[in-house]
Amino acid sequence: MTKICKRMYLIVLLAVVASTAVQAQKIMTLKDCIAAARQGNTQVKDAEYDVMMADELRKYINTKFYPMLSASFTHFESSDYLINQDLFSGPIKDIVDLIVDNVDIYKDGGIRAIKRGTSAGLSLVQPIYTGGRLRYFNKLAKMNVDARAKMKDVVDDNVVQTTEFLYYKVVEFHETDKLLEAMEKEVANIHQDAVNIYDNGLVNKNDVLSVELVQDQLSALRVKAANGCKLLRRALAKYIGLADEDIDVDMNVEKDIVPPETLKMNTAQAVEARTETQLLDVWADKASLETKISRASMLPMAFIGGSASYGKLLGNWKPRAIAFATVQVPLSAFWSERHLYKRSKIAEQKALDFRKDKRELITLQVQDAYDNLESTYRQTQISAKSITRAEENLRINREHYRAGMSNMTSLLDAQRQAQQAQMQYNSAICEYMQAKTRYLILTGRRQY
Secondary structure (H helix, E strand, C coil), X not given: CCHHHHHHHHHHHHHHHHHHHHHHCEEECHXXXXXXXXXXXXXXXXXXXXXXXXXXXXXXXXXXXXXXXXXXXXXXXCCCCCEEEECCCCHHHHHHHHHCCCCHHHHCXXXXXXXXXXXXXXXXXXXXXXXXXXXXXXXXXXXXXXHHHXXXXXXXXXXXXXXXXXXXXXXXHHHXXXXXXXXXXXXXXXXXXXXXXXXXXXXXXXXXXXXXXXXXXXXHHHHHHHHHHHHHHHHHHHHCCCCCCCEEECCCCXXXXXXXXXXXXXXXXXXXXXXXXXXXXXXXXXXXXXXXXXXXCCCCEEEEEEEEEEEECCCCCEEEEEEEEEEECCCCHHHHHHHHXXXXXXXXXXXXXXXXXXXXXXXXXXXXXXXXXXXXXXXXXXXXXXXXXXXXXXXXXXXXXXXXXXXXXHHHHHHHHHHHHHHHHXXXXXXXXHHHHHHHHHCCCCCC
């Protein structure tokens, strides 16, 4: 095989391997990552389980409104008769013995019955008054479902923000790598200029060595950027529930930089729209309901019911039916449960104070989120201007160096400033996108 054929074979082989690697890697958009996180993230799954558990508890409590039906079967054997009674004694017994002579059952003046028996039956009990217990417990169960659903929304919000943070960090590392690659080409041109000028004897070798040192630094930075990007991609995959897959992010990410005032929302309205605010209202209502439940525990309860059985105690099998009504008055609760009632009243006031305090903190949080949005927006504008100025400064220093009007130190410093300006712009864009998402979420605009 000729050298040309070997080279062609090697190129084809490398192309096939590269194609296979690309196909094996899964490219995901931000929406894809958010959707995966809302299904596969551990915190989201736990929140969903809590909602389902709360709903099952609500269904359980709801069944207590219906009659309680139970079935029973009984069979017994006694060591002695359950009924063993003297019917006649003294003079009456003597008269009976005289009149009913030779009748064994009366000779001893008594009767004995029921030594064994069997019975099967059904009983039905319906509460008709419980002091409001059932109604309050049912409301409390529904409230718990609502609270768990809102807590899941809060978890979703946090998961979305964390997913977006990791996603944009990967994007930022990719942008940094692209920037460093472009810088390497730029420094390579500077290096060639330095070599040409050195060959003409216009500068000493220090300029060439300075450029080569910068090239080494850029290569080291690219290695760090590649390793950091790989680590973040793994962290993103683990967080969204795809730990076993090799994923990467779509670089065609949204970079819609809009002025903050176009997104601004009235703070008071934003606070009311917050999921956390609604959750605070639920907790306050829950405390009030628990106070009512504590008060109801001191009130009487009334039940009606009935039972039907079929059994054999004396003679043949016979059906029987019983109807009853029961009233229970918790006398001891008047001096014991009242302490729990007072405790519930204190807890209710504590919940109201807690809600007031947290609403104030939520107000500050919304204001801070908007201030952060404004700050990151200004940073994007400043960084964009810095790029233009840094690129112009680099162009001027390059021309001056080629004309012998500037030294290598100034040129490399201008190149470093251009690199930093571009990196700061990439970072500012990512921070702005995250700040925008955070502000929208904190103002109740959950757009995902």
